[in-house]
Amino acid sequence: MRPGCSSPTTVHYGSAYGGNALLGKIAHALRQASYDGWRSGRFLAEQFMLLGIVDTHTGRTHHVCGGFPSASGKTNLAMTLSPDALGDRYRVEFYGDDIAWLWVGNDGRLYGMNPENGVFGVAKDTNETTNPAAIDAIRPGSGTIFTNVAHNARTGEVWWEGEDTPPTRRH
Numbered sequence: 516m517r518p519g520c521s522s523p524t525t526v527h528y529g530s531a532y533g534g535n536a537l538l539g540k541i542a543h544a545l546r547q548a549s550y551d552g553w554r555s556g557r558f559l560a561e562q563f564m565l566l567g568i569v570d571t572h573t574g575r576t577h578h579v580c581g582g583f584p585s586a587s588g589k590t591n592l593a594m595t596l597s598p599d600a601l602g603d604r605y606r607v608e609f610y611g612d613d614i615a616w617l618w619v620g621n622d623g624r625l626y627g628m629n630p631e632n633g634v635f636g637v638a639k640d641t642n643e644t645t646n647p648a649a650i651d652a653i654r655p656g657s658g659t660i661f662t663n664v665a666h667n668a669r670t671g672e673v674w675w676e677g678e679d680t681p682p683t684r685r686h
Contacts, residue, residue, distance in 0.1 A: 545614055548630065558618040564593040565610035565627050571603055580615060580627050589613065591641065594648040609648075 548560030561582055568577045583589040593612035597605040611629025620626050641649050653659045655671065666672075 544630075548614070548616065552616065558616045560614065560616050560630075562589075562613060563615035563617070563627070564589040564612045565615050565629055566593050566595065567608035567610060569606045569608060571606055576608070578610075578627070580617070580625075591646050591649065594646055594652070596648050 545560060545562060552558040552560045562584070563580050563582045566579050568579065569575075570577075581589070581592065583592075590612040593609055595607045597603075597607055610627075611631065614629065614631055615627045616630055617625060617627045643650050
């Protein structure tokens with residue numbers, strides 16, 4: 516904390532990816548959770564995505580946890596859809612795409628949770644073809660908050676780097 520301040524200050528700049536607008540909050544939250552987990556000895560906080568793959572025939576769920584750096588595709592992987600060729604045999608459940616708290620339970624198994632509400636993803640090169648689940652998640656009325664994007668007030672569309680059409684520019 517800075518002298519005379521009642522709350523922590525986090526300054527973050529120059530990370531060169533689309534999450535810059537919220538990166539300070541996330542960096543601070545992850546650092547705080549890492550410290551709290553280490554200090555308490557109860558959990559590990561890390562930049563991980565969490566998902567479940569459900570076998571709809573057996574009811575068994577396989578949980579997947581993966582650590583990836585920022586802007587590496589965690590969100591796209593976490594929002595995976597089952598291939599059409601598998602029919603309705605498998606369903607992918609999204610648990611989290613950015614931060615995970617992990618701990619070993621009394622039964623000796625590894626557990627994880629997403630302490631955030633929602634998704635924090637970099638949208639570059641995300642479209643109907645590359646990630647239809649992400650596009651469905653950002654439809655109007657979804658509650659999505661966009662950062663570092665352009666909004667076309669006339670059409671209501673949101674543009675990000677990598678989309679086929681250029682953003683609307685205001686003069």
